[in-house]
Amino acid sequence: MKNMTEASSPAIDDVETDLAREKILDVAEKLLRHIGHRKMTLADIADELGMSRANIYRFFPTRASVDQHLYVRFAAQTVKIVREIAQEDATAHSRLASILETAHRQCRRWIHSDRNVHALFAAAAMENWPVVSQFSDELTSILETVIRDGQATAELQIGDPSQAARAVLACMISFVHPVLVEQRMADEQDIEADLQTQISFIVQTFGKPPKAKSSLSGYPG
Numbered sequence: 001m002k003n004m005t006e007a008s009s010p011a012i013d014d015v016e017t018d019l020a021r022e023k024i025l026d027v028a029e030k031l032l033r034h035i036g037h038r039k040m041t042l043a044d045i046a047d048e049l050g051m052s053r054a055n056i057y058r059f060f061p062t063r064a065s066v067d068q069h070l071y072v073r074f075a076a077q078t079v080k081i082v083r084e085i086a087q088e089d090a091t092a093h094s095r096l097a098s099i100l101e102t103a104h105r106q107c108r109r110w111i112h113s114d115r116n117v118h119a120l121f122a123a124a125a126m127e128n129w130p131v132v133s134q135f136s137d138e139l140t141s142i143l144e145t146v147i148r149d150g151q152a153t154a155e156l157q158i159g160d161p162s163q164a165a166r167a168v169l170a171c172m173i174s175f176v177h178p179v180l181v182e183q184r185m186a187d188e189q190d191i192e193a194d195l196q197t198q199i200s201f202i203v204q205t206f207g208k209p210p211k212a213k214s215s216l217s218g219y220p221g
Contacts (some may be wrong), residue, residue, distance in 0.1 A: 020184045021059045024049065025073060028066050036116040037067050037123070040080055068131045071124050074117055079142070086142050092150030093203050097113040099146065100168070100199050103139060104175040108191075111182055140165045147206070156206040162199040166208070 027048045042063055046053045060066050082099045090098075110118035117118055124132050130197045144165035150156030158164045174180045184191045 004007055008062070011134050017059065021069070024056060024059055025066070025069055029070055029073065032120065033114060033116055037070070037120050037216060042066070055131055057185060067120065068124075068129055070132050071120060071129065072134075074110075074120070075131070079135070079138050081106070082139065082142050092146050092153065093156045093206075095146050096143070096206075097169075097199050098151070098202055099139075099143065100175075100202070101195065103172070103183070104195055107178055107181045108159075110178070113186060116177060119181070122182070125178055136169065140169055143168055150206065158206050168202055171198065 007046040009109075024045060027045050028040065031044055031048065035044075042053045043054050045066070046056050049056075056066075060069070082102055084099045085095055085102060088095055088098075107121070110121060123129075141161075144161045147156055147158060147164050147168075151158065151161060169176070174184065175191075175198060181191075186193075
């Protein structure tokens with residue numbers, strides 16, 4: 001039988017491993033924002049940390065895994081915000097509209113304020129990284145929760161909430177896919193007007209919205 005010290009060692013090792021990974025990702029994120037993920041190398045990360053590339057490989061088996069972990073970091077910011085919206089004390093229609101707006105505007109925000117982060121998202125989408133599907137699944141799950149809430153209060157009229165959530169995200173693809181959003185902006189389309197039209201269509205498809213309309217905030221830029 002292992003003694004207490006031996007039994008607790010794996011947990012301690014796990015914590016130390018997680019801390020080391022986060023430290024590496026902190027440096028990788030700084031480099032990505034500065035020079036972009038295409039130019040960033042493991043040697044750059046190792047030099048910043050004062051360690052060997054071999055040591056980086058202890059925590060990230062491939063160069064691509066660093067990029068994918070960074071993607072998860074940035075995507076988690078959007079997930080956190082939309083999850084908080086889903087838990088608000090508001091109508092399902094209002095929460096649904098706000099979640100869709102937020103997912104879109106976060107994409108635009110990267111384009112406006114941090115092109116290198118946007119480039120990471122664009123590469124992930126175009127190259128079909130596994131983490132993109134994970135992000136999509138999380139958003140779908142949150143949408144499904146809101147739709148189920150709306151069903152419970154008879155606010156939303158729809159069949160299968162899971163299928164509905166996937167359909168909603170599919171309808172929003174040109175507003176949440178980083179490459180398509182950038183193309184819309186490059187073509188100088190009235191993306192804000194198109195966004196509101198699309199969201200109104202989606203929300204009204206599920207049933208008659210409440211009389212009190214939620215005000216949809218504008219987006220700078």
